[in-house]
Amino acid sequence: MADGADIIDFSSNINPLGPPAGLKEVLIKSYDELISYPDIKYRELRENISAYLGCHSDEVMTGNGALEIINNVSLLFKRVVVFTPCFIEYIKRPEILGREVVRLRLDNDFKIDLGELNKALKEGDLLILGNPNNPTAKRIPEDMLYKIQSITKERNAFLLLDEAFYEFCPFDYDSIKLFHNAQNVCIIRAATKFFALPGIRLGYAYAKGDFVKRYNEIESPWSVNSFANAAARNIFKDVRYIENTREYIKKEREFLLTELSGIDYLKVFDSQVNFILIKLLKYDEDILFDKFLKNGILIRKASSFEGLDKSYIRIAVKDHDSNKRIVNCFKECV
Amino acid sequence: MADGADIIDFSSNINPLGPPAGLKEVLIKSYDELISYPDIKYRELRENISAYLGCHSDEVMTGNGALEIINNVSLLFKRVVVFTPCFIEYIKRPEILGREVVRLRLDNDFKIDLGELNKALKEGDLLILGNPNNPTAKRIPEDMLYKIQSITKERNAFLLLDEAFYEFCPFDYDSIKLFHNAQNVCIIRAATKFFALPGIRLGYAYAKGDFVKRYNEIESPWSVNSFANAAARNIFKDVRYIENTREYIKKEREFLLTELSGIDYLKVFDSQVNFILIKLLKYDEDILFDKFLKNGILIRKASSFEGLDKSYIRIAVKDHDSNKRIVNCFKECV
Incomplete structure (x- = not known):
């Protein structure tokens, strides 16, 4: 099992590129406003x-x-x-x-x-x-x-x-x-x-x-x-950062949607955003959560959303390497 | 009239010594937690x-x-x-x-x-x-x-x-x-x-x-x-900072209480903290507010507190130079 530091968090839907460059300096400069x-x-x-x-x-x-x-x-x-x-x-x-x-x-x-x-x-x-x-x-x-x-x-x-x-x-x-x-x-x-x-x-x-x-x-x-x-x-x-993020997420979302749609035990819902809802046609969220965690990947169980049951999970769109890893995990870990 | 940058703010009850030294570095170090x-x-x-x-x-x-x-x-x-x-x-x-x-x-x-x-x-x-x-x-x-x-x-x-x-x-x-x-x-x-x-x-x-x-x-x-x-x-x-602040405020509070108690148009209420409530025996909060502001000092009108009328003001305990300035203003501006 991967230790804490190694775990890739697909449960939280945050821009994988991190905050805009230059923000840190702006915040340091604002210190005295505290x-x-x-x-x-x-x-x-x-x-x-x-x-x-x-x-x-x-x-x-x-x-x-x-x-x-x-x-x-x-x-x-x-x-x-x-x-x-x-x-x-x-x-x-x-x-x-x-x-x-x-x-x-x-x-x-x-x-x-x-x-x-x-x-x-x-x-x-x-x-x-x-x-x-x-x-x-x-x-x-x-x-x-x-x-x-x-x-x-x-x-x-x-x-x-x-x-x-x-x-x-x-x-x-x-x-x-x-x-x-x-x-x-x-x-x-x-x-x-x-x-x-x-x-x-x-x-x-x-x-x-x-x-x-x-x-x-x-x-x-x-x-x-x-x-x-x-x-x-x-x-x-930061117009460039905004544009870069949008393009990056679009490409990675399409990568994930295409790759995951080919996996027979998944029903992948279309997404226009930086996360994807998936229905498990076999297994349930608990089984997948445990299997993925053992392979260093944290997914979001979706039964905590009213109206969904244990056959749903949600994953974020992350950086390309992480996205490749989760695709492989869907193919090989289960 | 003093311009904005010069105004001493006696309306806000904040430690006049500023935040503990060393805090800035701790916050900069925490940037990635954002x-x-x-x-x-x-x-x-x-x-x-x-x-x-x-x-x-x-x-x-x-x-x-x-x-x-x-x-x-x-x-x-x-x-x-x-x-x-x-x-x-x-x-x-x-x-x-x-x-x-x-x-x-x-x-x-x-x-x-x-x-x-x-x-x-x-x-x-x-x-x-x-x-x-x-x-x-x-x-x-x-x-x-x-x-x-x-x-x-x-x-x-x-x-x-x-x-x-x-x-x-x-x-x-x-x-x-x-x-x-x-x-x-x-x-x-x-x-x-x-x-x-x-x-x-x-x-x-x-x-x-x-x-x-x-x-x-x-x-x-x-x-x-x-x-x-x-x-x-x-x-x-930061035990030293905490002790220094307490001693500083105690000394300055006593300075203000003593000095202001000698002024005949003020009834100064005792204080155990870093601000002082004052009843005006002559004038009202609006007159004092304007007079003080013209001399670069912002005081707190207290009639916005339910149960007090326009004969009350509140001032903070600040650094010694500022405190001397407000004492002089009470003596000379009005």
């Missing part, structure tokens, strides 16, 4: 984020990771509607806050059933959708997203799109542009996954100014730390 | 905190600053009782979470009236007290604190002590030792004020294991960033 409270209005941070998102700084919300934004937005509504399987915190955070959570099921292809949505969604509800969705790795097609937003609008409900993985996807549309006139949409993005910075805790979101005002009233003061604030001076401007 | 999620159980962090607090690591709670702990603990109770004037977030965070907040008044000497507490506190309530209290600068005497805890215990209520300023005070007692057998007490401390790190967002608290378990169930995952985690390797071990 001794002041973060600007309670995050003026500089909002400017940097709005320049990246292509919106006005009054349309930017911030949080201690995407998770705090999910938490705070949930506080503003009484009832939450989700489609399972989804990121577990769409259910857990609202429930902890005492909100009712209505679970609908994605269809057999992990698509949203508009009929189900139409039946379940009520006035004043918050609909939370991952786009792309974790763990299903599916981005909602533009026309479908448009229909979903229309339904939420008709019902006087609100749509929260969690796009923490946005930059990994093909840019067929930008939901911030798509909904730049919509009053009932909030779109979360984050530094965590794409910029490989889960430790820095920088989440941000787009919404129209009136909603941002409501959000700011309930946000905990100083929740974004000074290093996260400083990082935003650097990461969004 | 690319991993913080340990969801904060094992290393809890060990470092528990060694400092003198408790077991299972008795340590963590948060994105003391504020997140106040927030999370409030979530665990239906009704909150506070004594005003107090830190505004003891009222604001529970209300945002939909909790009922009962406000009692401190007496004319800003002491807790046990009779009032006895009348108001009900089964299952959360009592939040600052110790020392902001803005009144008073630490609760040991015998009084003991009585308060007895009352909360009798009522099956819970006591949350916010001791974010603990290290600045004379160590006449340590409430963690005092209540090491109490099941209904949680004691917050924080890196923010004493270690001069408001930008790093490191809050922590002590409670018995059963309560810590309840807290962990509702805590947002990864809310403490990787630099805050790394800082805890350094700051708590």
Whole structure:
């Protein structure tokens, strides 16, 4: 068995290229900012984020990771509607806050059933959708997203799109542009996954100014730390890093999808992002988890996602050598 | 009028000596930890905190600053009782979470009236007290604190002590030792004020294991960033820095209390901490704020604290030169 240091982590969906070069120097330079409270209005941070998102700084919300934004937005509504399987915190955070959570099921292809949505969604509800969705790795097609937003609008409900993985996807549309006139949409993005910075805790979101005002009233003061604030001076401007990552992930995703599709005991779902959901036609997640771990590879068991059972696993798209190793492991370890 | 860079900030109660030397190197060394999620159980962090607090690591709670702990603990109770004037977030965070907040008044000497507490506190309530209290600068005497805890215990209520300023005070007692057998007490401390790190967002608290378990169930995952985690390797071990700060603040606090007590339009309340509450016997906070700002000094208007009016201001204990400057300003600017 491989020891801890040797283990390749396919369970965590982080950019395998690491953070942008130059970030370290920017953070070191910001050291003295630690001794002041973060600007309670995050003026500089909002400017940097709005320049990246292509919106006005009054349309930017911030949080201690995407998770705090999910938490705070949930506080503003009484009832939450989700489609399972989804990121577990769409259910857990609202429930902890005492909100009712209505679970609908994605269809057999992990698509949203508009009929189900139409039946379940009520006035004043918050609909939370991952786009792309974790763990299903599916981005909602533009026309479908448009229909979903229309339904939420008709019902006087609100749509929260969690796009923490946005930059990994093909840019067929930008939901911030798509909904730049919509009053009932909030779109979360984050530094965590794409910029490989889960430790820095920088989440941000787009919404129209009136909603941002409501959000700011309930946000905990100083929740974004000074290093996260400083990082935003650097990461969004590194166009080459952003392009390189997108190309790299696309190539490696295609490599994994092609190689894994040829393995007879796997049903590999298509992916538009940096992770892949797999159904095991033989064995179960526990057997695979143990076999892979013995070979130095950590995979994600997927039965912890409501709506999936032990026949599912999720793997990240990593660097080419690691990806070759996991392909070999699928072929030879089991 | 002084320009922005020249202004001495007496409104923010941060250790004037700055963070411990050596911290910068520890943070730089931790840079690569940014690319991993913080340990969801904060094992290393809890060990470092528990060694400092003198408790077991299972008795340590963590948060994105003391504020997140106040927030999370409030979530665990239906009704909150506070004594005003107090830190505004003891009222604001529970209300945002939909909790009922009962406000009692401190007496004319800003002491807790046990009779009032006895009348108001009900089964299952959360009592939040600052110790020392902001803005009144008073630490609760040991015998009084003991009585308060007895009352909360009798009522099956819970006591949350916010001791974010603990290290600045004379160590006449340590409430963690005092209540090491109490099941209904949680004691917050924080890196923010004493270690001069408001930008790093490191809050922590002590409670018995059963309560810590309840807290962990509702805590947002990864809310403490990787630099805050790394800082805890350094700051708590710097015994000389801790002693120097305590002596420095004691001397400067006494200097300010003595000098200001001789000024006829001020009623200066005694302080055991690194800030001082002052009642203006002439003028009001707006007049003083403007006059002082014109002389390069920022003071804290205190009417934003429920229970105080425009005749109160709060000032921090800062470095000796700054303290001399504010004393002169009280004597000459007004």
